Amino acid sequence: MITILAGIVIIVCIFRARHMLLDIHRTRLSLHPFFTFHGIERWGPPARVKGWQRNAIRHLIAQRETLDNDIWQMKNRRNNLAEMEEEEKKSI
Numbered sequence: 001m002i003t004i005l006a007g008i009v010i011i012v013c014i015f016r017a018r019h020m021l022l023d024i025h026r027t028r029l030s031l032h033p034f035f036t037f038h039g040i041e042r043w044g045p046p047a048r049v050k051g052w053q054r055n056a057i058r059h060l061i062a063q064r065e066t067l068d069n070d071i072w073q074m075k076n077r078r079n080n081l082a083e084m085e086e087e088e089k090k091s092i
Contacts, residue, residue, distance in 0.1 A: 026033070026043050034042050034049040042052060 030045065031043045032046055032049045034044070034052050042049075044052070
């Protein structure tokens, strides 16, 4: 049991050290990290990272606009239904 736990700890330490070494390597290559809006980590030169960031921001703005449009349509339908109900009540 203890050997299994020791093995797991060693494997975790190896992966952590590998991750740290990769970070150092990427920094030496002047590559910068960028987390996409899906949470995926990407690496690239600064100009490319800025492009990815701009695209992500554009995507989020487009999502926000479509959500605002959907909300507006729902409110409009609700108001139309309320008006139709009032007209039906008046006609009865």
